Amino acid sequence: MPKLVIDEREIEVPEGTKVIEAAEQLGIMIPRFCYHPALGSVGACRVCAVKFLEGPFKGVQMSCMIDAKDDMVVSTTDEEAVEFRKYVIEWLMLHHPHDCPVCDEGGHCLLQDMTVSGGHGVRRYLGLKRTYRDQYLGPLVQHEMNRCIHCYRCTRFYQEFAGYFDLGVMQIANHTYFGRFKDGILESPFTGNLSDICPTGVYTDKPSRFFGRRWDYQRSPSLCINCSLGCHITASARYREVVRQEARYSEAVNGYFICDRGRHGFHYAKSETRPGKALVDGREVTTEEGIRAAREKLAELMSRIESDGVACLGSARSSLENQAMLKQLCQKMGWQDPSYFVDESLAKKVKTAVTRLEPELTVSLRDLEGSDAIIVVGADPINEAPMLALAMRQAQRKGGKIVVLDPRPISLPCDYTHLPVKLDEINLYLGALIKAAVDPEAITDAEKDVARFYREAPMLEIFVDSLQKKASSLAQELRASQRVVIVCGTQVVRETTVVLAGDCVSLLRAAKKQAGLFYLLPQANAFGASLLTNKEFSFLNTLEGMENGSIKGLILVENDPFYSFHHRQRLDLAIEKLDLLIVLDYLESPAVRKAHVFLPTSTLYETGGIYINQEGRAQAATKTYLGGISIAQISGGNHPPRIYGSEIPGGEARAAFQFLDQIGDGGSDEDETASRQNPLRWLSANLPALAKIPPFGELTEAGMLINSSDEGTGQFSLDWKEEKDKGDMTGDLLEVILTDLTFGTEELSSFSPPLRKLERKPCLFMQVNDAAKMGLSSEDRVRIKLDEGDVEVDVRLEENMAPGVVILPRHRLLEWQKVKRLPKFVRFEEIEKVSD
Amino acid sequence: MLSQQERDEIEAEFPHYEKKRGVSVEAMKIIQRHRGWVSTQAIEEISEFLEMTPDELDGVATFYNLIFRKPVGKHVILVCDSVSCWIMGYEEVRSHLLSRLGIQFGQTTGDGRFTLLSVPCLGACDQAPAMMVNDKLYGNLDPAKIDEILEAHA
Numbered sequence: 001m002p003k004l005v006i007d008e009r010e011i012e013v014p015e016g017t018k019v020i021e022a023a024e025q026l027g028i029m030i031p032r033f034c035y036h037p038a039l040g041s042v043g044a045c046r047v048c049a050v051k052f053l054e055g056p057f058k059g060v061q062m063s064c065m066i067d068a069k070d071d072m073v074v075s076t077t078d079e080e081a082v083e084f085r086k087y088v089i090e091w092l093m094l095h096h097p098h099d100c101p102v103c104d105e106g107g108h109c110l111l112q113d114m115t116v117s118g119g120h121g122v123r124r125y126l127g128l129k130r131t132y133r134d135q136y137l138g139p140l141v142q143h144e145m146n147r148c149i150h151c152y153r154c155t156r157f158y159q160e161f162a163g164y165f166d167l168g169v170m171q172i173a174n175h176t177y178f179g180r181f182k183d184g185i186l187e188s189p190f191t192g193n194l195s196d197i198c199p200t201g202v203y204t205d206k207p208s209r210f211f212g213r214r215w216d217y218q219r220s221p222s223l224c225i226n227c228s229l230g231c232h233i234t235a236s237a238r239y240r241e242v243v244r245q246e247a248r249y250s251e252a253v254n255g256y257f258i259c260d261r262g263r264h265g266f267h268y269a270k271s272e273t274r275p276g277k278a279l280v281d282g283r284e285v286t287t288e289e290g291i292r293a294a295r296e297k298l299a300e301l302m303s304r305i306e307s308d309g310v311a312c313l314g315s316a317r318s319s320l321e322n323q324a325m326l327k328q329l330c331q332k333m334g335w336q337d338p339s340y341f342v343d344e345s346l347a348k349k350v351k352t353a354v355t356r357l358e359p360e361l362t363v364s365l366r367d368l369e370g371s372d373a374i375i376v377v378g379a380d381p382i383n384e385a386p387m388l389a390l391a392m393r394q395a396q397r398k399g400g401k402i403v404v405l406d407p408r409p410i411s412l413p414c415d416y417t418h419l420p421v422k423l424d425e426i427n428l429y430l431g432a433l434i435k436a437a438v439d440p441e442a443i444t445d446a447e448k449d450v451a452r453f454y455r456e457a458p459m460l461e462i463f464v465d466s467l468q469k470k471a472s473s474l475a476q477e478l479r480a481s482q483r484v485v486i487v488c489g490t491q492v493v494r495e496t497t498v499v500l501a502g503d504c505v506s507l508l509r510a511a512k513k514q515a516g517l518f519y520l521l522p523q524a525n526a527f528g529a530s531l532l533t534n535k536e537f538s539f540l541n542t543l544e545g546m547e548n549g550s551i552k553g554l555i556l557v558e559n560d561p562f563y564s565f566h567h568r569q570r571l572d573l574a575i576e577k578l579d580l581l582i583v584l585d586y587l588e589s590p591a592v593r594k595a596h597v598f599l600p601t602s603t604l605y606e607t608g609g610i611y612i613n614q615e616g617r618a619q620a621a622t623k624t625y626l627g628g629i630s631i632a633q634i635s636g637g638n639h640p641p642r643i644y645g646s647e648i649p650g651g652e653a654r655a656a657f658q659f660l661d662q663i664g665d666g667g668s669d670e671d672e673t674a675s676r677q678n679p680l681r682w683l684s685a686n687l688p689a690l691a692k693i694p695p696f697g698e699l700t701e702a703g704m705l706i707n708s709s710d711e712g713t714g715q716f717s718l719d720w721k722e723e724k725d726k727g728d729m730t731g732d733l734l735e736v737i738l739t740d741l742t743f744g745t746e747e748l749s750s751f752s753p754p755l756r757k758l759e760r761k762p763c764l765f766m767q768v769n770d771a772a773k774m775g776l777s778s779e780d781r782v783r784i785k786l787d788e789g790d791v792e793v794d795v796r797l798e799e800n801m802a803p804g805v806v807i808l809p810r811h812r813l814l815e816w817q818k819v820k821r822l823p824k825f826v827r828f829e830e831i832e833k834v835s836d
Numbered sequence: 837m838l839s840q841q842e843r844d845e846i847e848a849e850f851p852h853y854e855k856k857r858g859v860s861v862e863a864m865k866i867i868q869r870h871r872g873w874v875s876t877q878a879i880e881e882i883s884e885f886l887e888m889t890p891d892e893l894d895g896v897a898t899f900y901n902l903i904f905r906k907p908v909g910k911h912v913i914l915v916c917d918s919v920s921c922w923i924m925g926y927e928e929v930r931s932h933l934l935s936r937l938g939i940q941f942g943q944t945t946g947d948g949r950f951t952l953l954s955v956p957c958l959g960a961c962d963q964a965p966a967m968m969v970n971d972k973l974y975g976n977l978d979p980a981k982i983d984e985i986l987e988a989h990a
């Protein structure tokens with residue numbers, strides 16, 4: 001490891017460390033524009049110049065381009081280096097406008113900082129400035145090319161790092177232009193990162209323009225809860241509303257970047273439709289009245305029914321505190337334990353995932369970037385968890401092999417092999433691939449059940465002819481790989497697939513590969529929800545209880561079954577039969593409107609909270625602002641009302657855990673901080689996996705990995721023979737797969753006005769050959785017959801998807817909730833063309 | 837749409853490169869030979885044929901000043917403005933050309949006959965001052981010779 005001296009301080013760094021990075025480790029921040037830790041060095045801007053006094057290089061050199069070596073003596077403060085940097089800034093500023101006060105980057109601009117700190121206060125250049133034409137890049141990013149200093153960060157991120165090619169560099173020398181071939185919406189779902197990494201104001205966050213300067217904002221470390229990865233975010237609020245979110249560096253999860261769904265998914269918290277006042281029978285009341293009504297109505301109900309006549313549904317988008325408090329309340333009141341998932345099968349799959357994630361199998365998102373083979377099973381990264389796709393691309397760039405087993409038309413920003421197979425076939429194909437990837441020699445000493453699992457797994461020959469060749473060359477490559485990760489989704493796959501993914505990883509490990517397991521879960525805190533879910537209890541039982549009259553009271557906590565349950569009519573009827581519906585939420589929903597008592601809960605921006613991501617990493621989001629209705633909404637664009645008081649206007653919302661606490665113990669009005677300790681203490685006392693959960697605020701940046709694995713449960717239990725029988729169970733039917741899109745299906749982000757502009761029109765994806773059989777072409781509109789009515793939708797034909805399935809996105813603009821039972825199959829005749 | 841001829845010529849280049857996109861420059865030269873310049877539509881057509889985005893191809897196109905992204909005249913005059921030519925009388929060549937053609941560098945004459953561009957060194961320093969009209973090199977220029985050359989290009 002090279003040892004060198006920088007500014008008279010010695011440091012030892014690993015081989016390959018650049019001098020600029022070594023200096024950073026000493027706390028010396030050498031100026032930089034083009035260098036970025038995720039993008040590497042290009043030496044384009046010349047602002048990182050330092051002077052090498054001793055060692056293999058001499059004189060002024062670029063510290064981002066030179067590897068630290070033994071015996072180097074480097075000075076960042078040497079007069080010659082300082083002067084060099086000063087000139088660099090001056091020439092970078094030649095063409096730059098002198099208008100920081102009207103620039104959207106002003107206040108958080110690296111160029112501004114460098115110019116000021118470099119001492120270039122007075123402009124000597126009097127000539128004409130070069131000017132460019134700006135482009136329209138879509139609703140998320142504002143373009144102002146005159147501010148460019150040609151550091152190439154944008155195009156390196158956009159093309160090399162993220163794998164999209166509709167923005168890049170044009171022209172040459174003094175004309176060099178960063179933008180698109182033509183004006184238009186950027187295609188990548190990672191575009192917001194341009195605003196983060198551009199060191200000047202060329203790309204800035206468009207939705208938050210003209211709202212404030214960085215220093216005006218209340219900024220806090222927060223988390224993204226728009227999918228289960230739990231990316232780190234910095235939230236900025238002003239005037240009682242979240243205004244902007246930026247990527248926050250995380251070593252284990254998202255690195256330096258986030259996706260656009262996460263960046264712009266926060267608008268639900270300030271939605272005009274967000275219910276902010278307690279309601280009793282539809283009438284606005286004070287919060288205290290609301291709590292009292294809830295208690296009284298519950299008491300009245302409980303006086304005339306059995307104690308298991310009240311059921312509770314928590315949610316996977318709630319913080320761990322809320323989830324735990326709900327369970328605590330149920331136990332205290334003698335009710336049945338709550339369920340947290342509307343879809344029973346999903347609950348089971350998540351449970352399987354959570355119990356299979358043994359610590360040694362678990363890989364973080366960043367670990368995944370270092371794998372040399374990734375097998376994706378029933379997951380659609382770009383649409384379900386966008387940052388996963390970005391991590392996979394990094395693995396692929398380093399030579400990793402990517403294989404996807406999924407019926408859907410998967411598209412990824414990297415090289416990959418897609419085997420479009422039906423959901424019923426995934427298990428067999430996965431088994432065959434893994435079997436072929438294992439060297440028989442390597443498992444000769446494996447334990448009995450592993451050996452049997454290996455022996456009975458299907459042979460590659462099961463692949464249909466069209467996939468044979470692909471599959472066998474894949475198997476070859478997989479056999480050569482060392483660090484394999486199986487990524488397994490939980491949304492669309494069969495329950496057995498989730499089990500099998502874990503078994504396959506165990507088999508690979510028995511074969512002495514460093515295999516890892518990476519599940520995707522349905523929502524930000526599905527992991528926490530699952531920890532609290534009892535196996536034998538699900539929302540389906542609740543529903544049946546409501547139907548047969550044994551359940552008379554229902555409490556919904558931050559869960560809107562009307563959004564996610566696949567059978568709306570059934571839900572409607574069951575809810576009608578209730579004597580008491582209590583709803584706690586921060587989203588507007590049909591449930592809120594139907595509630596006898598509604599209590600407005602706070603969002604994570606107002607309360608913070610602990611969320612456990614899909615990897616089992618418990619992470620904390622801190623409070624961003626104190627809550628209340630935004631000044632923009634309260635004043636309708638005018639001066640805010642001239643009323644003085646100590647209350648926060650519209651600040652009735654409270655953390656769900658506070659409300660639940662008060663419902664349980666008679667409304668002793670504890671403050672938030674005190675009330676929060678309650679569920680956390682309860683968790684550490686009652687859930688062994690969470691025994692060591694620290695008090696809120698003491699969770700570190702890296703969070704805490706929760707081990708809830710239950711070794712041996714169901715391992716290698718799968719019966720291959722039975723699987724084989726199921727092979728063509730579907731005959732001449734089409735399976736309707738309900739699925740997610742990057743924008744337009746996820747509950748929270750679907751409230752975001754800028755993201756709504758990016759939603760694709762809902763459509764039904766069909767395999768070309770299936771469509772041909774029905775005489776459908778891509779412009780057509782069809783009516784698809786579901787159990788409780790039809791859905792009318794445009795058809796989109798795709799080559800790269802499995803035959804025998806159609807894909808229906810759970811789009812917010814589509815009334816898809818007409819399915820009695822999942823999985824759902826339709827006959828070809830049940831999809832008919834709508835003539836116009 | 838790319839003509840069959842254009843396609844054939846581009847395809848004939850494929851074997852020389854590892855990837856289709858490697859043919860970018862050749863393909864644009866081919867189109868330019870046929871059409872005189874490379875229009876925005878041509879960029880779209882070629883990029884589709886080479887399986888790359890128009891953004892990527894236009895990045896290549898606009899990098900090279902001899903790929904014309906704007907229409908040019910019937911004859912393109914490239915005048916060397918580099919050192920040897922400058923020493924040997926470039927300024928006279930320049931002013932004569934500008935006044936004879938009545939245009940500035942980067943412009944095309946009203947009758948569409950000539951486009952005037954500057955280039956740094958034509959590799960003909962031994963015959964400086966030099967210029968090129970279309971694909972032909974002319975050295976040891978003086979005003980009379982320039983007039984002669986211009987006359988010859990109807």
Ligand code: SF4
Nearest residue numbers: 148149151152154198
């Ligand atoms: S647009 Fe920004 S990121 Fe891109 S080269 Fe210019 S200054 Fe750098």
Ligand code: SF4
Nearest residue numbers: 224227231259262387
């Ligand atoms: S990948 Fe998921 S967690 Fe990360 S920013 Fe996007 S939506 Fe949020």
Ligand code: FES
Nearest residue numbers: 043045046048064
């Ligand atoms: S940061 Fe080193 S040259 Fe730009």
Ligand code: FES
Nearest residue numbers: 916918921958960
């Ligand atoms: S300098 Fe003019 S041809 Fe070389």
